[in-house]
Amino acid sequence: MKVVIMGCGRVGGKLAGLLDIEGHNVTILDIDEYSFRRLPPEFGGTALVGNGTDEDALKKAGIEKADAFIALTQGDNRNIMACQIAKHIFNVPRVLCRTYDPLRQELFGSLGLETFSPTTIFAQMLKERLLKAKPKGEKKAK
Amino acid sequence: MYIIVVGGGQVGYYLAKALLDEGHELLVLEKDAARTAFICSDLGSVCVRGDGCEMTTLAEAGAGRADMFIAVTGEDEDNLVSCQAAKHKFNVPRTVARINNPKNETIFKKMGIDVTISSTNIIMESIEEEMPTHPLTHLLDIQEQGLEIVEIKIPPHSPAIGKTVKELPLPAGNTLSLIIRSQQKPFVPDKDTILEAEDQIIAITTPESEEALGTTLRGS
Numbered sequence: 001m002k003v004v005i006m007g008c009g010r011v012g013g014k015l016a017g018l019l020d021i022e023g024h025n026v027t028i029l030d031i032d033e034y035s036f037r038r039l040p041p042e043f044g045g046t047a048l049v050g051n052g053t054d055e056d057a058l059k060k061a062g063i064e065k066a067d068a069f070i071a072l073t074q075g076d077n078r079n080i081m082a083c084q085i086a087k088h089i090f091n092v093p094r095v096l097c098r099t100y101d102p103l104r105q106e107l108f109g110s111l112g113l114e115t116f117s118p119t120t121i122f123a124q125m126l127k128e129r130l131l132k133a134k135p136k137g138e139k140k141a142k
Numbered sequence: 143m144y145i146i147v148v149g150g151g152q153v154g155y156y157l158a159k160a161l162l163d164e165g166h167e168l169l170v171l172e173k174d175a176a177r178t179a180f181i182c183s184d185l186g187s188v189c190v191r192g193d194g195c196e197m198t199t200l201a202e203a204g205a206g207r208a209d210m211f212i213a214v215t216g217e218d219e220d221n222l223v224s225c226q227a228a229k230h231k232f233n234v235p236r237t238v239a240r241i242n243n244p245k246n247e248t249i250f251k252k253m254g255i256d257v258t259i260s261s262t263n264i265i266m267e268s269i270e271e272e273m274p275t276h277p278l279t280h281l282l283d284i285q286e287q288g289l290e291i292v293e294i295k296i297p298p299h300s301p302a303i304g305k306t307v308k309e310l311p312l313p314a315g316n317t318l319s320l321i322i323r324s325q326q327k328p329f330v331p332d333k334d335t336i337l338e339a340e341d342q343i344i345a346i347t348t349p350e351s352e353e354a355l356g357t358t359l360r361g362s
Binding site: 054055056075076078080081084085088089101103104107108110111 | 195198217218219220223231253
């Protein structure tokens with residue numbers, strides 16, 4: 001599968017490495033070349049300096065032939081805009097969008113984007129962990 | 143009319159001033175505290191500090207009863223997202239967005255923003271009009287139909303001089319609508335009109351064929 005990732009932060013860099021190891025064709029975009037230090041040393045995909053909300057940068061990254069596009073920058077609006085460009089201009093079959101703000105995640109989810117809010121997911125996960133009964137056999141540390 | 147303006151920079155500030163003068167009810171949303179204070183001290187309490195992309199801010203601003211929503215920040219992604227929130231979450235009937243990168247016009251249109259204003263394009267067009275060497279001046283874009291009205295001046299060595307309109311290899315869908323010739327009244331050319339040097343021609347073309355039209359009338 002050909003995947004274009006926008007944003008080489010911790011999550012972007014990690015995901016790029018995981019997909020690359022499994023043999024997928026990965027291109028990762030970031031506006032700062034220094035971010036690519038987060039890629040694993042054995043990364044065999046393409047790292048490109050460019051702005052993922054710019055159509056020409058996306059074309060350079062091979063968006064026209066991509067099977068999936070994932071937006072993982074720190075800016076919700078940037079992620080949403082890049083995903084809408086990927087989906088509605090380049091017709092990428094699968095588009096995933098990170099949206100920190102739960103309300104924006106909900107709105108753009110209802111408008112047809114596949115959006116994820118790490119805020120909601122992580123808060124939910126922590127709550128479940130905290131309130132879940134401890135597994136049997138686990139004892140309190142002395 | 144109740145109008146919400148997102149972004150209190152130079153554009154937002156002068157826009158707010160003009161709209162207030164016209165008697166509209168208005169609210170400016172601005173992220174920066176100092177800028178908010180400045181606008182309030184200058185125009186009265188019409189500016190609230192807040193992010194125009196946050197649904198809670200928009201709800202507090204009364205987006206639900208706004209007649210018009212105008213996003214004029216310097217960031218295209220912020221303008222795109224806030225306009226979509228206004229449109230789809232708060233059903234604002236008319237959304238207007240400023241675009242900084244002209245390439246973004248297509249995605250704004252596709253996402254249903256009613257009016258887009260590309261400041262870069264407007265500046266470029268105004269400068270084009272002032273450039274005597276520029277082959278073709280954009281006078282008007284008819285966005286819905288993908289047409290544009292342009293002005294072209296026939297230079298002294300153009301291959302089109304002495305030819306009739308029907309002899310010209312005009313790109314499909316292009317029309318010469320008016321000729322302005324010195325010492326004469328402007329006239330509508332027909333297929334037998336012979337072009338002369340220094341003719342000013344008003345033509346209808348498309349973004350795809352304007353270059354070919356320029357070559358036909360001015361030579362390459």
